[in-house]
Amino acid sequence: MKRIVVLSDMQIPYHDKRAVKNVLTFIKDWKPDGVASVGDDLDFPMISRWTRGMAGEYAGDMQSHVQQGRGFYRRVREVHAGPIHVMRSNHTDRPMNYLRQYAPGFMGYEALTFPAMMQFEQLGVTYHEEPWEIAPGWLLAHGDEGGQNRTPGGTALGLARRWGYSVICGHTHKLGLQHDHDVVNGRITRHRYGFEVGNLMNMKEARYLKAGSANWNQGFGLLLVENRRVTPVPVVIHANGTFTVDGTTYGV
Known part of the structure; x- marks a missing residue:
């Protein structure tokens, strides 16, 4: 069986350091066959349209954020020798858009491109500009390729219905799994999943949220691949940064 860890939006420097540390420990311990990110690894607030002409644009902290x-990806490479894939995203598009x-x-x-800034080539990280088939019948996407749905998993399922593949994505910061199956005479003729993998952000750092409130869920995703059968597994991260997989709790 092939096992893949799918990382959710971190938006460095607004990431939850405890949760991220625990995920890295998990990757080292679990020894997956692959690691992928849905994107938004960095936030790039200094070149956001929300800070244009304001103090944030002149903060001069881009180098620190990129470092x-x-x-982070050096640490991923230290604990994982296999393939690492990263998806383009709206936040990591910001340098080129600016x-x-x-x-x-x-x-x-x-x-000045994001992969070059991150030194992905030196680290052996593959960067994807377009949705990529991460597993048989499954596309890795960021999640901003279509309209958003407030229900967790709904944005991914909308993309799945459009593309004809199951979709695993981020962007919404929600953790959720939905499905859309067709059955005739008791036989499944078509099945699609929409899987959103949550986020690895520290919500206290998201100061743009009114009263720090949002319908978000910390988490990440697993894909278990056996031949052409793919099992999606959402992993819930608790408020203290801990989570449990296969009976082992990480971060205690």
């Missing part, structure tokens, strides 16, 4: 992101709008002369300069 934190590199440090250049395109305000400094187009730098477009095409490879060093």
Whole structure:
């Protein structure tokens, strides 16, 4: 059986350090066959449209944030020798979007792309610009490729219905699994899942939330692949950063 860990939105430097540390320990202990990220690994608040012309744009802290992101993927590589895949996302699109709008002369300069900033090539990380088939009949996406649904799993299922694949994604910060199966004469003729893997953010750092309130769930995802059969497994992360997989609790 092939086992894949799917990481959720971290939005460094707003990540939950306890939860992220526990996930890294889990990866080292569980020894998956692959690790993937749905994207939004970094937030890039300094080049967000929300900070344009404000103090945040002039903070000068991009290098620090990128170094934190590199440090995370170095730690992933230290505990995992297998494939690592990262999906494009709206937050990690921000550097190119900012250049395109305000400094187009730098477009095409490879060093300013997100994969180059993160040193993915040196780390053996594969970056995907388009939805990628992570397992038989399953696409890894970020989740911003279509409209959002307030129900956990609903955004992913909407993409699954559009694309004809099961979809595992992030973006919504919700942890949820929905399905859409067709059955005739007691036989499944088509099945699709929509799987959203939650987030690894520290909500106290998300100061743009009114009263720090949102319908979010910390978590990440697992895909268990046996031949062409894929079993999706949501992993709930509790408020203290702990979670349990296969009877073992991480972070105690």
